[in-house]
Amino acid sequence: MYAIETTNLTKKYKTLVAVDNLNLQVEKGKIFGLLGPNGAGKSTILSMLCTIINPTSGSAIVNGYDIIKDSAKVRQSIGIVFQSISVDDRLTARENLRFHSMLYDVPSGIMEGRIQEVLRLVELEDRADSLVRTFSGGMIRRLEMARGLIHHPEILFLDEPTIGLDPQTREHIWDYIKTLAEKEKLTIIMTTHYMDEADLLCDDIAIIDHGVIKVRDTPEKLKSFLVGDNILVTTNLPDKLATGLSGQDFIIEMKVSQNSLNLNVRQGSRNAPQIINIARDLHIAVDSINIDEPTLHDVFLHHTGKNIREEENDNFISMYKRARRGR
Amino acid sequence: MRRELRGIYSIWLREIIKFYRERIHFASAMTTPLLWLIIFGGGMGINLRTGVISSGYSAYIFPGIVGMTLLFTSMRSGISVIWDREFGFLKEILVSPISRTSIVIGKALGGATSALTQGIMLLLLSFIVHIYISPLNFIKIIPIMLFISLGFDVFGLFIASIIDSFEGFQTIMSFIIMPTFFLSGALFPLTNAPGWLQTLSLLNPLTYGVDAIRGIILNEGRFSLSYDLLIVIGFASFMLIITSWLFNVKK
Ligand SMILES: Nc1ncnc2c1ncn2[C@@H]1O[C@H](COP(=O)(O)OP(=O)(O)OP(=O)(O)O)[C@@H](O)[C@H]1O
Ligand SMILES: [Mg+2]
Numbered sequence: 001m002y003a004i005e006t007t008n009l010t011k012k013y014k015t016l017v018a019v020d021n022l023n024l025q026v027e028k029g030k031i032f033g034l035l036g037p038n039g040a041g042k043s044t045i046l047s048m049l050c051t052i053i054n055p056t057s058g059s060a061i062v063n064g065y066d067i068i069k070d071s072a073k074v075r076q077s078i079g080i081v082f083q084s085i086s087v088d089d090r091l092t093a094r095e096n097l098r099f100h101s102m103l104y105d106v107p108s109g110i111m112e113g114r115i116q117e118v119l120r121l122v123e124l125e126d127r128a129d130s131l132v133r134t135f136s137g138g139m140i141r142r143l144e145m146a147r148g149l150i151h152h153p154e155i156l157f158l159d160e161p162t163i164g165l166d167p168q169t170r171e172h173i174w175d176y177i178k179t180l181a182e183k184e185k186l187t188i189i190m191t192t193h194y195m196d197e198a199d200l201l202c203d204d205i206a207i208i209d210h211g212v213i214k215v216r217d218t219p220e221k222l223k224s225f226l227v228g229d230n231i232l233v234t235t236n237l238p239d240k241l242a243t244g245l246s247g248q249d250f251i252i253e254m255k256v257s258q259n260s261l262n263l264n265v266r267q268g269s270r271n272a273p274q275i276i277n278i279a280r281d282l283h284i285a286v287d288s289i290n291i292d293e294p295t296l297h298d299v300f301l302h303h304t305g306k307n308i309r310e311e312e313n314d315n316f317i318s319m320y321k322r323a324r325r326g327r
Numbered sequence: 328m329r330r331e332l333r334g335i336y337s338i339w340l341r342e343i344i345k346f347y348r349e350r351i352h353f354a355s356a357m358t359t360p361l362l363w364l365i366i367f368g369g370g371m372g373i374n375l376r377t378g379v380i381s382s383g384y385s386a387y388i389f390p391g392i393v394g395m396t397l398l399f400t401s402m403r404s405g406i407s408v409i410w411d412r413e414f415g416f417l418k419e420i421l422v423s424p425i426s427r428t429s430i431v432i433g434k435a436l437g438g439a440t441s442a443l444t445q446g447i448m449l450l451l452l453s454f455i456v457h458i459y460i461s462p463l464n465f466i467k468i469i470p471i472m473l474f475i476s477l478g479f480d481v482f483g484l485f486i487a488s489i490i491d492s493f494e495g496f497q498t499i500m501s502f503i504i505m506p507t508f509f510l511s512g513a514l515f516p517l518t519n520a521p522g523w524l525q526t527l528s529l530l531n532p533l534t535y536g537v538d539a540i541r542g543i544i545l546n547e548g549r550f551s552l553s554y555d556l557l558i559v560i561g562f563a564s565f566m567l568i569i570t571s572w573l574f575n576v577k578k
Contacts, residue, residue: 052422075424086415090345102337103423105330147419 001064003028003155003187004049008058011044011211018044020211021058026189026204028154031181033202034191037304041211042191043083046159049189050080063154076104079148083159083191085140089133093124093143096132097150104151118146122176138169145176149184156180158190162197170197177201195300199223209304228252229268230292233261233275237284244282245275268292334425335433342407342437353441360396360449364389364456367514385456387547390540391513393449394475394533397442398511401476402504404438405483409496427574431567435480442476443469453544464543471543471559475536478563485570511537518549532562 002025009022019041026032034042047053049062051071059066065073087096097115106114119125122142132140141161148156161177162170178201180186192198198205199219206216215222228250235241238261242254245263250271253264265271268291279286346353364385372384411417420430450468453460460468486503490496510517510524511533517525528534539555542548548555 050422052418072424072426075422080422082415082418084415086419088341088411088416089414090348091341095341095344099337099341100419100423102340103334103420103425105333105424 001028002026002061003030004032004060004062004189006049006058006060009045009048009055009060010057011041011048011053012056018211019048019055022211022213024206024213026187028187029181029185030203031177031188031190031201033198033205034189034208035193035195035198035205035300036191036208037193037300040208040304042208043159044211045208046080046157046189046191049074050078050157051075076151077153078155078157079151079153080157081141081144081148081159081161083163085144087132087140087143087147089135090131092129092131093119093135094128096143097147100147101150106151114150118149121149121179122146136169138165138172141165141169141173142176145173145180149180153186155187155189158188160191160193162192162194170194174201207300207303214303228264228266231263231265231268231272231275232288232290232292233263233279234259234287234289235261235279235284236287240282241279241284241286244278244284248274248278250274330424331426331429334423334429335436338420338425338430338433339436339440342404342434343440346437346441353445356400357445357448359399360392360445361452361455363392363395368392368456383457386458386545387541388514389453389456389458390544391511391537393446393472393540394511394513394537395508396445396449397472397475397536398479398504398508398533400442400445401438401479402483402486402500404434404441404480405485405487406493406496407438408434408484408487409490409493412491413493428567428571431481431484431571431574434484435477435567438480438483439473439476442480443472446472446476458544460544467543468540471536471539471556474556474559474563475533478532478536478559478566481563481566481570485566485573488570488573507531507533510534512549513537532558535559 004024004026006022006024009019009024010017011019022045034045036042044053048055049060049067051067051074054068059068061067062074063077065071065077067074088099091099094115097118098111101111101114115128116125119128122145124139124142124146127135127139132143135143145156145158145161158177162173165173174197177188177190181188190201202219204216205219205222207214207222233241236259238256238259241261242256245251245254245261250266251263252266255262263275265275272289272291276286276289368385368388375384408417411420421427447469450460450465483500486499487496490499506527508514510528510531512528513533517528517534520528535550535555535558538548538550539552539559542550542552542555
């Protein structure tokens with residue numbers, strides 16, 4: 001049985017199709033990542049799986065329960081960390097956790113123990129009785145993760161878990177996520193737009209744009225298969241070189257320009273000498289050769305045709321601060 | 328069922344914790360009714376000679392000011408839903424396994440508790456306008472105040488769930504609260520008012536709440552206590568039904 005299985009899951013907002021006939025299966029015990037640019041539909045997918053919004057059509061099974069018919073059971077069996085802050089900053093950390101435990105009917109006899117357990121897990125024991133408004137963004141994130149775990153869910157949804165946090169805090173949170181996946185045997189479904197995050201944490205990644213999955217694979221395969229290194233060879237006989245290189249299995253793509261040849265090549269640095277050898281055998285003079293190692297960013301660009309995002313607009317902390325100022 | 332009750336309790340408890348932390352606001356909220364009683368009641372009473380009011384004017388408006396306090400506090404507590412939405416906490420509540428009806432009840436009980444506390448404080452201060460309330464009457468008034476508060480609490484929640492913005496809520500509130508207050512017979516009897524005002528007054532649930540309290544304290548009720556109660560409880564139940572329905576319709 002899958003942790004999640006969707007059939008033609010669709011969400012429309014008037015004419016806008018936010019999620020388009022999504023068919024997705026996620027195995028239990030995996031960390032699954034949804035990667036996509038702004039407005040790709042990631043949060044909308046999570047909202048449907050968490051039964052916050054109803055799909056326009058199609059359906060999904062979460063933990064064996066139908067998201068429409070059995071929404072209460074789905075809710076009881078999942079934990080969620082939303083993209084934007086969702087703790088009450090006028091309560092203490094412990095009060096937030098108590099509130100959650102009672103809503104999820106954690107037996108009162110073991111409630112305080114559970115609270116202590118999750119606080120220890122995210123190392124917030126010493127701040128448990130401070131008001132959340134005195135917390136940093138990273139601490140709030142950790143508290144939210146702790147909260148999502150109190151009722152021992154089988155699936156934890158993390159919507160952009162480290163958005164807007166500083167690099168050190170992000171690494172800290174990655175450690176928690178990894179620990180959770182190993183120790184608690186959780187299935188984790190996360191969205192992110194950080195390539196390094198997806199690469200490091202996820203067993204499986206789906207790149208999504210305009211509500212459609214463009215590609216899905218392990219991070220390793222995504223990197224090695226889908227995009228090679230870019231090599232730019234400057235020569236006055238690019239056509240001839242292209243002909244000579246065709247058929248080489250390390251070549252993924254070639255584009256001939258006026259005085260140069262753009263190559264997309266698997267393992268560029270290792271195969272560059274090979275390219276030069278072939279050119280020499282064909283008596284083609286190579287003026288220069290330039291190897292550009294791809295980042296995961298390029299993987300993304302390749303599949304969605306756009307950069308992943310302008311960071312500053314939806315920075316988690318600045319959003320929070322803005323909201324708090326208004327209070 | 329038990330877990331729904333626990334859910335209601337936890338939502339109520341959260342409101343109470345926050346209410347307690349902000350008790351300064353509570354103290355300042357108490358000054359408004361006192362100003363009405365002392366300044367408006369005292370000042371107006373001297374200039375007012377009317378056959379319809381047999382007790383002193385300050386005493387006459389006392390039940391009305393109790394009703395006003397319940398109305399103001401209850402309706403405003405709907406704003407907590409807007410805050411919760413603004414700060415994202417509403418998502419935490421809505422995604423929990425608790426039913427939407429329990430969420431509405433929990434929130435309404437939270438708001439009603441603070442309204443009721445203010446109402447009781449005010450009753451304890453009734454000596455200011457030379458009213459004596461017997462312990463038995465005191466106890467009778469409490470459930471009436473509770474139902475008045477619950478009704479307007481859920482009404483506030485109803486408006487908060489259709490109005491998304493903070494400003495919008497405030498605007499709608501000022502359009503509703505003042506007419507409800509003035510047309511409830513809180514400050515003056517509407518028996519001599521033009522017909523259309525009388526009709527509006529009869530459609531106003533607060534009219535019956537104030538009338539019930541006035542009947543108990545001053546023995547000057549227009550309607551029978553059971554009729555008043557029926558309408559006040561009916562209003563609260565009706566609001567509860569449509570508001571939980573509204574909360575259940577997912578967006
Ligand atoms: N309530 C709504 N009403 C109308 N359109 C909506 C609503 N919620 C989301 N959308 C639209 O649906 C699309 C997908 O939004 P969604 O929030 O799922 O994107 P996302 O992938 O999570 O983006 P981000 O990376 O910015 O969080 C967007 O075009 C958004 O404008
Ligand atoms: Mg999102």
